[in-house]
Amino acid sequence: MNNRILVINPGSTSTKVALFEGEDVFCERTLRHSSEELLQFKTELEQLDFRREKVVNFLKEEEITLSSLDIVMARGGLCKPIPSGVYSIDENLLHDLAETPRKHASNLGAKIAFDIASKLSIQSCIADPVVVDELSDISRFSGHPKFPRISAFHALNQKAIGRVFSKQVGIKYEDLNLIIVHLGGGISVGAHQKGKVIDVNQGLDGSGPFSPERSGSLPVGDIIRASFSGAYTQQEMIEMVVGRGGLYAYLGTNDAKAIREAAERGEEKELEIMNAMIYQVAKEICSLTVSLENNINAILLTGGLAHGKWITDRITEKVKHISDVHVFPGEDEMWALAQNGLMVLNREAIPQAYGETIY
Ligand SMILES: Nc1ncnc2c1ncn2[C@@H]1O[C@H](COP(=O)(O)OP(=O)(O)O)[C@@H](O)[C@H]1O
Numbered sequence: 230m231n232n233r234i235l236v237i238n239p240g241s242t243s244t245k246v247a248l249f250e251g252e253d254v255f256c257e258r259t260l261r262h263s264s265e266e267l268l269q270f271k272t273e274l275e276q277l278d279f280r281r282e283k284v285v286n287f288l289k290e291e292e293i294t295l296s297s298l299d300i301v302m303a304r305g306g307l308c309k310p311i312p313s314g315v316y317s318i319d320e321n322l323l324h325d326l327a328e329t330p331r332k333h334a335s336n337l338g339a340k341i342a343f344d345i346a347s348k349l350s351i352q353s354c355i356a357d358p359v360v361v362d363e364l365s366d367i368s369r370f371s372g373h374p375k376f377p378r379i380s381a382f383h384a385l386n387q388k389a390i391g392r393v394f395s396k397q398v399g400i401k402y403e404d405l406n407l408i409i410v411h412l413g414g415g416i417s418v419g420a421h422q423k424g425k426v427i428d429v430n431q432g433l434d435g436s437g438p439f440s441p442e443r444s445g446s447l448p449v450g451d452i453i454r455a456s457f458s459g460a461y462t463q464q465e466m467i468e469m470v471v472g473r474g475g476l477y478a479y480l481g482t483n484d485a486k487a488i489r490e491a492a493e494r495g496e497e498k499e500l501e502i503m504n505a506m507i508y509q510v511a512k513e514i515c516s517l518t519v520s521l522e523n524n525i526n527a528i529l530l531t532g533g534l535a536h537g538k539w540i541t542d543r544i545t546e547k548v549k550h551i552s553d554v555h556v557f558p559g560e561d562e563m564w565a566l567a568q569n570g571l572m573v574l575n576r577e578a579i580p581q582a583y584g585e586t587i588y
Pocket residue numbers: 240241242243412413414415441483484485486487489532533534535536537538540559560
């Protein structure tokens with residue numbers, strides 16, 4: 230067996246697909262989806278066929294023989310809160326991902342992986358889905374018992390980057406205190422205390438800095454009044470928060486690269502909005518010094534926007550008094566999923582049953 234692992238990772242602005250052979254990447258592609266392309270669908274679930282077709286086309290274009298695959302790994306979505314780990318994709322999991330009221334592209338990964346794997350009678354799994362929940366008790370308080378804070382963030386990439394950094398410094402991830410910032414279509418800022426994410430902004434539709442396509446925290450009274458004003462549908466309100474919030478709302482595009490380039494050229498509006506986003510990210514980082522009791526080994530910046538040195542330099546300038554800042558551009562989610570797949574194939578990890586681990 231060659232240990233051929235197909236990895237599928239749907240994010241808010243892209244579907245990343247890769248084929249690994251053991252530890253090595255054989256081929257990899259980021260299939261970008263523009264705001265226009267995605268906004269033709271009313272819900273994420275409606276994007277299923279569109280995204281699955283993109284994955285199947287990738288397999289054809291790369292001339293990958295389906296029968297040569299050994300396992301399919303996908304980034305997991307907004308199912309019920311579960312511990313960090315690797316999970317078999319089963320009907321239970323697919324049901325919860327289809328029914329969840331919280332919509333996100335990662336809800337589609339398991340279904341696409343399952344459909345491909347079942348035809349081949351091979352295993353399909355998710356690992357460290359976005360609902361990994363290790364919050365401390367105190368960080369669950371929001372301000373009203375009806376609305377506790379929940380854990381929804383870039384768990385897979387934050388943990389993978391935490392482990393990459395731990396290897397670099399020769400200290401176990403479980404022995405480090407880190408603030409890890411994922412700067413993607415959504416932005417999440419996590420306090421990693423000895424291997425557990427004890428506090429993190431709800432990076433989907435809850436709180437934190439605004440991002441290329443999300444509003445982050447909004448003035449809640451104004452939101453309630455707008456929701457009941459009759460001026461907007463529920464869908465329109467949700468889209469102001471996820472999909473058409475943040476950079477998109479201010480500038481009409483979620484393409485942070487193009488906006489960063491314009492800001493660097495000195496275009497006034499782009500510069501002002503980029504500076505505001507950077508300011509909010511830095512504020513969020515500083516807030517986690519409380520969660521980690523000022524005992525922080527390093528701050529790690531990762532995600533697509535971390536390719537922009539202009540952005541990471543500005544964040545660094547604002548938070549370098551807390552700890553050293555290290556930049557890991559892009560993300561290691563594909564590699565992390567492949568590693569989990571390899572461990573399953575080598576029987577070093579036994580996939581857990583989702584239904585038995587829900588908190
Ligand atoms: N060099 C760059 N400078 C600034 N932003 C970038 C750069 N490269 C990519 N990006 C932005 O990163 C975002 C996508 O981040 P990524 O982590 O890949 O997204 P997703 O959250 O969809 O997986 C896009 O807004 C893209 O424009």
